[in-house]
Amino acid sequence: MERHFVWVTTRRIKPGTLEEFERAWRPGFSPDGLRRALAYWSEDGQEITGVSFWDSQEACDAWRSSDAERERREVMAPYVVQETEGFYRGGELSLPAR
Template identity: 65%
Template structure:
């Protein structure tokens, strides 16, 4: 089975700031080696989970060390109350078809 690489970040943001936060969250250009990116938020719009898939850990690490990512994270910082992040490897789960 093919191995996948994802970077996940969970952030708690200040109430009422989702639209402003999400505008700053989007990178100015597509990062090299990024395959997909998704954002999910809680009903109260105060917790956001970002999930990005990458061709490799090295591609993700290169983006995270870039000046563009440093600047993006600094722009988001005034909205962030807490943050957890991590890099993961995994595989697609094959779910049986419905009868």
Template identity: 65%
Template sequence: MRRAFAYGSEDGQEITGVSFWDSEKACESWRASEPEAQRRVAMAPYGAEEREGFYRGRELTIPQS
């Protein structure tokens, strides 16, 4: 993982995490790891739903006027 961010709603009821990986394979390897399994067990009592996806993207720039 290169970087990770967590964004929370104002009322604290929703959190969205975004992480950046070197490759999809690296991300999949983490998802299958024991530390990630332990994190899921530890977080289970605090979350009603968890969803995952892998997206490809690019950094956007702000046009100069």
């Protein structure tokens, strides 16, 4: 199994603020060590889950503690009601044939 280092963040945002939140949420550049980033929205547009794949936990931690990430979080803060996050290791599961 190919090993992945993944940071998952889920945020509940204030109703009607998805467009503003999206502008604040996207970083202006790709951080070092970031391989891929995905985003998923709930049907009502009030919950967003971001999944980012990193070269290592150290690369992710460096971004999370950077001034650029701190500033990005400050810009997002007016729209966020609740936030949870976690760092995980794992890989893609192979599915049995049908």
